[in-house]
Amino acid sequence: MKDYISPPQTELRSPDEVMRLTRMGSMFPTRLSFLRTLMRRLSAERVKVTRPVWQMDADGFGHAVYSLTLGGHTYSLVAISTDLPPELRTDRVIATAWDSAYVLYDGVPNAAEIARIVASAPKQEAARYTEKDLVLSRANKSVRLFAHVTESLRAGRQPDTDMIRDIGYLMRTTAVYGNGKFGIADRQVIDTRPGLEGPFAAEMLTVWLIRHFTHELAEHVGGAPLDPALKRYLGIGNSTGLGMAPFLVNHPVLLNNWMLVRETALARVRAVEHLDADQQANLSRLATRAAQHLQEWNVPDPQHQARIVALRADWETLCAGFDWSRPFALEHAMALAQPLAPDAQELVASLIIEPFGDLVDGLADCMGDPFGAFAKPIAGTQALKTWIERDFDWALTPDYDAQDQCGQFWYVSEAKAEPRLGLRFSESGAELESPLDIGRRIKALHHALGKADVAVSECLAQHPEHALAVERVEMAERYPYAEIRDNLIATSCLPIDMLRCKLSFFGAAKFDPKSDRWTRITLCQGAPLATDLQTNADDWWLPVFAA
Amino acid sequence: MSRSANEVMTLAAKAARGAGAPPAQAAHFGRAALCHLSADRPEANLTAALDALPGGPIIAFPRFFAQLAERAVDGRAQGKQATETLIKSYAEAQAFDCKTTVTSGSLTVTMDLTKPAERHTLKRIVLSDAFFCKLENLAAKLLVPESDASRLSGAGAGLTDND
Structure with missing residues (x-):
């Protein structure tokens, strides 16, 4: 060794x-962000992207397949572009139709597999998928920019640089699903494969390939090539809402x-x-x-x-x-x-x-x-109390009975089984609250610990409802950065801060919050194009418009 | 229809919460249910555990393993349970190494806090329709019906995005 x-x-x-x-909520992407790590890997392997299938009509509707080999495994993006009426175009998770749908496929799909994906992917959550499908996604056009770019190319000129700079993407994804959702492959299928071991690596690969597809789709509809410098600046947008926020707590x-x-x-x-x-x-x-x-x-x-x-x-x-x-x-x-x-x-x-x-x-x-939490038990309720007082001052401080300290509650909506945030004192459903109130739970545990020193398991026999709080306290020593040290049910809690943290780890920039609950971002802006992987693949931190 | 391991684990955990288990015990049940079904053990054990809430193994087994861990002062500890298929699944779902052996009618669990559990290869699961419906119905008890207000503000977004 x-x-x-x-x-x-x-x-x-x-x-x-x-x-x-x-x-x-103030974080920026770094060179350790997942997209950066992935791009270094793609570049180190001098990955080549091929396009074995392109069945697209003149208006850009049809399907395509892109393939690449990474770490000895071949992956393919199956992209489906459909004609979406404007009234159906929404970034929200409640949407039922999109401009485009995608599957990252394990291997190279044959005709039957392509037909299966073309039939199922546009339905997204309403369809079922197989273990060969690694990631499921969809994207809507930036209507303004896509139309402008294709019209410009048709007219024999490059698009307006100001519009490219101000919008920055031709399409934005509204969901990128991995890890077994709707029957796709579990993360364990790929998490030891070279290049895809890191968190969200398969999702980031999908996003990068989608960006590549959007460039080629615009060039196809416009009938002319885009300036490579403009293409490099055209990333892929993303619209992200509350669904992402509980991930950090869970x-x-x-x-x-x-x-x-x-x-x-x-x-x-x-x-x-x-x-x-x-x-x-x-x-x-x-x-x-x-x-x-x-x-x-x-x-x-x-x-x-x-x-x-x-x-x-x-x-x-x-x-x-x-x-x-x-x-x-x-x-x-x-x-x-x-x-x-x-x-x-x-x-x-x-x-x-x-x-x-x-x-x-x-x-x-x-x-x-790769392993899960290794938290060793705390010896007795008095030691547990000491740990809470030492490490969880942030949880003990708020008065959770005060209306402003418990004014919001997290829940899962019946309509789409997605996380949402409600107002406790004006909306119904708080009795079905999701357990994201870690601070309140730890304070309640602290309150329940009496003066006697008994085994924690004995305490939990009387109070099984405190088990989650006990587990989180036990984790503190080994995982000091595991908890968001704020009250996530306070009226002042802004989920957008959680979103920005997670998205910065993905490599997102140009945060464009639309409310305190959802944001648009740009991914892959400035990232190498498929043709750039041989050179200069890693110098795109906080990209700027170079055209 | 085959389901991913993550789908099964998540659904089982939600079902346990819907049936009344506290969140930590529900999460343990989700992991144990996945190990259980991956090992082709009977769905009936899981159904019985869900039906036994607010008591039964979903509450008792996490406490049993917590007690074992507390006793593992030098890193290892053993405990006995009456032979029960589900306890093996809970043992396999632990983060730390946990072995089970059956001797003379009882089951011995040995926990080693110095070693991580072996990585299990998760396989896809086919659930019976009846068991899937049971899990779905229990999990649905956690869902909050939509109102006009929540649809407009709950996710914080607008309804069309044609920009």
């Missing part, structure tokens, strides 16, 4: 600082591993004492790119636009203060951001990780959860 010495690192930022909704080990890896990466680069000339130049270049990215990031929502404007100002101040030539320049950069808003702090964190792939990229291997 090869010896491995961990690089020096500073102390990690504490979970109390990091695991707050405000900070999680997968505490994964959340811990993602955050721990990110914080470890940050701690490693903060410990770097001297930067060579190339590193200094690279950081300056990236900081300038980040400034341009912020200028190109504009959203309709006034509150979030104000945040972006404030961040632009903070970033200008920071860039004036960055001194990459001084000792411990990266630690100094973090210190400069400390008095500023979390948006600025997290952007600095993301920036200073970026140039140091040799120090941090290996950490990506630790972002999965």
Whole structure:
């Protein structure tokens, strides 16, 4: 076995600082985001994308198959494009029809399998799938941009660069399902395959291939090729709602591993004492790119636009203060951001990780959860009480009887079996509340622990309803970043913060919140095209419009 | 119709919650049910466990394993149960290594907190119609009916997106 010495690192930022909704809702993608990791892998293997099937009419309706080989396995995207009436075009999960539907298939589908997928995928949740189907997805057109691009190409010109820059994608996905949903393959089928071991790797591969399809579909309908620079800037949109938020609460080990890896990466680069000339130049270049990215990031929502404007100002101040030539320049950069808003702090964190792939990229291997939680039992109820008082101050502080501290409740809707958030005092259904109220449960457990010291299992014999809280407390020692340290049922809880955290790990940028419960984002913007995988595949952090 | 392992585990856990189990015990049941059905053990054991709520194995077995873990001061502990098919499934569903042996009419469970459980190959499951309906009906007890207000605001989005 090869010896491995961990690089020096500073102390990690504490979970109390990091695991707050405000900070999680300020996160940016990093080079450890899943799309970045996947693209490095595709590039390292010099993956080639082929298109064995293209049966598309002149208006762009029909189906196509794309194939590639990664880690010794061949995967295919089956893409189906259909003519969708405008009144049916909605990003919401309650939709029943979409502009396009997709299956990532394990292998190369034969004619019968293609026919099966073409018949079933447009029905999405209403159909059943097989173990050969790895990921199921769908996407709707950005009607404005798709029409403009195809009309421009038909007229013999390239599309308007301002529109490309302002919208940034031809289609946006509204769901990307993996891990056994509706009968598709369980994650275990692929989670040891080279290239797909990481979290959401198959989903990210699907998204990247969908982006490729949208480019080729527009070129097909427009009858002419798009400028490659424009194509590179055209990512794939995504519309994400509440369905994603409970994932972080229901997968505490994964959340811990993602955050721990990110914080470890940050701690490693903060410990770097001297930067060579190339590193200094690279950081300056990236900081300038980040400034341009912020200028190109504009959203309709006034509150979030104000945040972006404030961040632009903070970033200008920071860039004036960055001194990459001084000792411990990266630690100094973090210190400069400390008095500023979390948006600025997290952007600095993301920036200073970026140039140091040799120090941090290996950490990506630790972002999965192949085993489940290994939490050892706590010896007795008094020790349990001590642990709660030591690690769960955030859970003990709120008065959960106060209306503003329990004003919302999470539930699953009958209509689509999807997570939703209701107002406890004006909507019905709170008696069927989902158990995302971890803080309240831990406080209730603490309250139930008497003065006697008995085995925790004995306590649970009397109070089985506290078992979930006990499990979460037991996890705290081994998984310090497992809990969102905020009250998720408070009236002030904004699910958009949870969405942004998770989406930043996917590699999303250009967050475009449509309310405090759903957001549009852009994925793969600036990512290598299929033809770019041989060169320059990893330099697309916070992409900017280069045309 | 074959179902994915994740579908079966999730549905069983929801069914247990719908039948009245607290969330942690329901999640344990979901994992155990998957191991149970993967090993071609009878659905009837799972039906009986669901019917026994608010008592029965769905409440008792997680506590049994918690007690074992508490006793494993040097990392290992043993406990006995009357022979019962479902306890084997619960043992297989533990994160830590857990072995079961049957001797003279009782079943011995050995837990080792120093070793992770072996990775089981999950297979696709075919549920009988009756058992699937039972699980679906129990799980449906957790669903909140939609209202106009919740449809408009519950997910926070608009209804058409033709931009």
